[in-house]
Amino acid sequence: MKKPELDLRCYFVTGQGPDVVERARAAAAGGAGVIQVRSKPISARDLYALSRDVVDAVHEANPNTQVLIDDRVDVALALRDHGVAGVHVGQDDLDVRVVRDLLGPDAIIGLTTGTMDLVQAANEHAGVIDYIGCGPFRDTPTKDSGRTPLGLDGYPALVEASEVPLVAIGDVTADDAYDLARQGVDGLAIVRGIMHADDPKRYCERVIEEFERGRQARA
8 A cells, every 4th residue: 555645734633522523524625634633531442433433524525634543553553444544653652663563654653743852863763754743833732742832933943954744733823824834844733723713624724825825935
């Protein structure tokens, strides 16, 4: 199986709520290239059921959108035949080399970073992982990493150092898409902006429009 192409420009990380599946469907319809299913705290069984429903809805709306599982390699593995493309793991999760062995050469694997040391360490596995998440861009209530926010000025050096595509995360909104794209990041991971949007489809369309505008300005 060929590894799917990865469009990181609008990367939706799901939050908690009764409408996660429908928001994932709308995000995919709006062009989100990646949807990461993250819902904590949640049991493996419930995450499996939720992720299966997300895959069905997302691929109905946009077959090109890739669905990843947050942290849980076991759930990702269980749903590979159902259309889950891979997993995003943190620094304290399974070693990415083990994850690659488990999920296979065609799976998508992302790794959390956020400092120069972590980016450089991730480079040692550039042949194993497909991208890194890098943040926080600014403080966010959805996840406390303990790291100092990077702000706009923190990204250029990390982009330059990284040997794999870099996705900014941490209270990123559509209003930030232009400026972050100008810093050279390869994509934007967004949680609350899409979870709270009145029109998630249009929100994702705007993220991509602004990201492309920033990318062109950088060029």
